[in-house]
Amino acid sequence: MNPRTLVLSAACALLAIALALVSLSVGTTKLPVADVVQALLGGGDGGTRLIVLELRLPRVATGLLVGIAFAVSGALLQTLSRNALASPDIVGVNSGASAAAVTVIVLAGTGGGNISGVAARVGIPLAAIIGGLAATAIVGVLSIQRGVIDAGRIVLIGVGVAAAANSIVAWLLVIGDVTDAGRAAAWLAGSLNARTWSDAIPVGLAVLLLLPVAVAFNRDLDALVLGDDVASSLGVRVSRVRIALLVIATVLAAMATSGAGPIAFVALVAPQIAQRLAKTERPPLLSTALLGALFVTAADLVARNGLEVLQVGPYELPVGVVTAAAGAPYLLHLIGRQQKGR
Amino acid sequence: MFVENLTLAYSGDKPVVSGLTLEVPSGRLTAIVGPNGSGKSTLLRGMSRLMAPQGGRVLLDGKDIHQLPARELARQLGILPQGPVTPEGITAAELVSRGRHPYRGLFARLTSDDQSAIDEALAAVELEELKDRPVDQLSGGQRQRVWIAMVLAQGTPHLLLDEPTTYLDLAHAVDVMNVVHAAAHTSGRTVVVVLHDLTLAAQYADHLVVMGNGEIAAEGHPVDVLSAELLHEVFGLRATVVEVGGAPVVVPDRRLAV
Numbered sequence: 001m002n003p004r005t006l007v008l009s010a011a012c013a014l015l016a017i018a019l020a021l022v023s024l025s026v027g028t029t030k031l032p033v034a035d036v037v038q039a040l041l042g043g044g045d046g047g048t049r050l051i052v053l054e055l056r057l058p059r060v061a062t063g064l065l066v067g068i069a070f071a072v073s074g075a076l077l078q079t080l081s082r083n084a085l086a087s088p089d090i091v092g093v094n095s096g097a098s099a100a101a102v103t104v105i106v107l108a109g110t111g112g113g114n115i116s117g118v119a120a121r122v123g124i125p126l127a128a129i130i131g132g133l134a135a136t137a138i139v140g141v142l143s144i145q146r147g148v149i150d151a152g153r154i155v156l157i158g159v160g161v162a163a164a165a166n167s168i169v170a171w172l173l174v175i176g177d178v179t180d181a182g183r184a185a186a187w188l189a190g191s192l193n194a195r196t197w198s199d200a201i202p203v204g205l206a207v208l209l210l211l212p213v214a215v216a217f218n219r220d221l222d223a224l225v226l227g228d229d230v231a232s233s234l235g236v237r238v239s240r241v242r243i244a245l246l247v248i249a250t251v252l253a254a255m256a257t258s259g260a261g262p263i264a265f266v267a268l269v270a271p272q273i274a275q276r277l278a279k280t281e282r283p284p285l286l287s288t289a290l291l292g293a294l295f296v297t298a299a300d301l302v303a304r305n306g307l308e309v310l311q312v313g314p315y316e317l318p319v320g321v322v323t324a325a326a327g328a329p330y331l332l333h334l335i336g337r338q339q340k341g342r
Numbered sequence: 343m344f345v346e347n348l349t350l351a352y353s354g355d356k357p358v359v360s361g362l363t364l365e366v367p368s369g370r371l372t373a374i375v376g377p378n379g380s381g382k383s384t385l386l387r388g389m390s391r392l393m394a395p396q397g398g399r400v401l402l403d404g405k406d407i408h409q410l411p412a413r414e415l416a417r418q419l420g421i422l423p424q425g426p427v428t429p430e431g432i433t434a435a436e437l438v439s440r441g442r443h444p445y446r447g448l449f450a451r452l453t454s455d456d457q458s459a460i461d462e463a464l465a466a467v468e469l470e471e472l473k474d475r476p477v478d479q480l481s482g483g484q485r486q487r488v489w490i491a492m493v494l495a496q497g498t499p500h501l502l503l504d505e506p507t508t509y510l511d512l513a514h515a516v517d518v519m520n521v522v523h524a525a526a527h528t529s530g531r532t533v534v535v536v537l538h539d540l541t542l543a544a545q546y547a548d549h550l551v552v553m554g555n556g557e558i559a560a561e562g563h564p565v566d567v568l569s570a571e572l573l574h575e576v577f578g579l580r581a582t583v584v585e586v587g588g589a590p591v592v593v594p595d596r597r598l599a600v
Contacts, residue, residue, distance in 0.1 A: 225427065
């Protein structure tokens with residue numbers, strides 16, 4: 001890791017922790033940060049401990065983990081396809097995961113808006129992984145030209161697959177019970193509202209297991225950015241490495257989607273900003289992960305308190321609305337840049 | 343390096359190279375020339391592992407290259423393909439250091455061996471002063487020399503280069519060919535280079551291979567190989583071959599409109 005990347009990672013980590021502490025202290029009951037820290041370290045009175053550890057921490061932890069998972073997924077897909085637009089939210093991975101998860105929400109729904117424990121805890125993450133992998137497989141297979149995946153086609157085909165998956169979602173919302181559909185719609189915007197540990201744990205496990213594996217592929221990624229032929233002549237088994245990393249990227253995005261809904265633009269923006277700040281030739285994985293955590297935590301803080309600060313009302317926005325508002329202009333900028341590059 | 347009865351085809355199509363046998367002289371510079379579509383670049387891809395053969399094999403010190411582990415092969419055989427991707431902002435030294443990939447552990451830093459291979463490679467292409475510059479800000483000729491330094495840093499006894507002088511003006515092409523020639527004659531590597539320019543190939547090659555229709559039309563020392571008859575037969579070109587300083591020079595006959 002070069003010094004710049006190291007400083008960037010440290011800065012992102014510190015900021016993310018600071019914002020997480022702020023996030024734990026604000027809400028209906030305002031708590032001093034010192035009390036929050038005390039509760040996290042095992043002290044404090046019962047009421048504070050309940051609010052911090054059981055009501056707010058699952059939400060904040062889910063936000064941090066989902067940010068890491070989306071951002072790393074984006075970094076891997078962008079590096080593999082050599083295209084800044086190739087992130088799981090653009091090329092259909094999140095949409096595929098969403099379509100499968102909404103299928104579970106709508107079809108397994110009881111009509112009361114709550115699905116049974118097992119279906120929620122295992123069904124949604126599992127469905128999201130299957131849906132995400134299916135989308136990746138379809139994009140991968142359709143992008144094959146002359147026996148190899150053509151990086152240039154991934155984005156175009158991915159946008160098509162995303163549209164198809166989104167139309168399945170729309171159809172499910174129409175045929176589903178109105179309460180289930182409402183629940184699904186809120187989830188689809190990408191929300192951290194009322195997250196519990198059962199939302200945080202699957203994405204936490206994915207990050208814990210897959211991030212180290214992705215980091216272990218760093219050298220191969222360094223070779224892959226030079227083109228498939230060069231990487232292959234440097235001894236990288238290109239097809240194998242690419243498939244392994246595609247699966248890792250997909251599972252990370254799918255688990256993040258199942259945990260908090262398809263929060264838009266984190267996977268697209270975090271890797272590109274990390275790359276620019278670190279001045280590297282591809283998104284640095286660790287800095288990207290921490291920047292993703294920072295991005296989601298900051299966006300959720302705004303989503304929870306933004307309207308109240310503006311005195312528009314006591315309502316909370318879904319975090320995905322805030323990330324979309326921040327990320328959409330950046331997407332336009334990227335598209336403009338790519339057009340000019342032609 | 344020995345190519346034995348090699349047949350290469352893109353999926354489903356008829357073979358681009360069919361039943362080709364070639365013994366590459368060790369420690370020498372071999373140039374492959376031929377008209378467009380004659381299969382010269384395909385042959386080079388088949389001589390590395392960038393393309394799996396339909397038939398035949400390529401032997402490196404008696405071992406089939408497809409039997410060797412990928413990393414082991416990458417220490418024996420380096421290839422610079424056409425159109426490598428230069429990532430935005432990467433410095434020359436950083437790009438050259440990527441050539442050490444086959445020697446590096448998962449997290450290990452560059453060893454002193456790695457560093458001296460990188461320094462030597464940059465010195466060989468005479469770009470030590472520009473090593474901290476971003477490659478995308480260098481001239482076309484310098485950029486190509488950085489890429490050659492990358493494969494030199496790979497430290498392989500065998501080196502394959504696919505049209506390294508394409509798009510370069512003559513002065514830069516000569517710079518590149520001097521480096522390629524030194525890789526064989528100073529460092530004792532076995533070098534195979536695909537070239538477009540017949541005269542350039544004839545100037546530098548110890549062994550010239552002329553390809554036509556996926557087969558070897560002629561091979562040997564450039565002086566013995568290049569003739570007006572061969573050029574007419576293989577390239578459909580009417581030309582006069584003259585000898586200047588011990589190397590043949592191709593002078594095309596003009597057909598001027600009256």
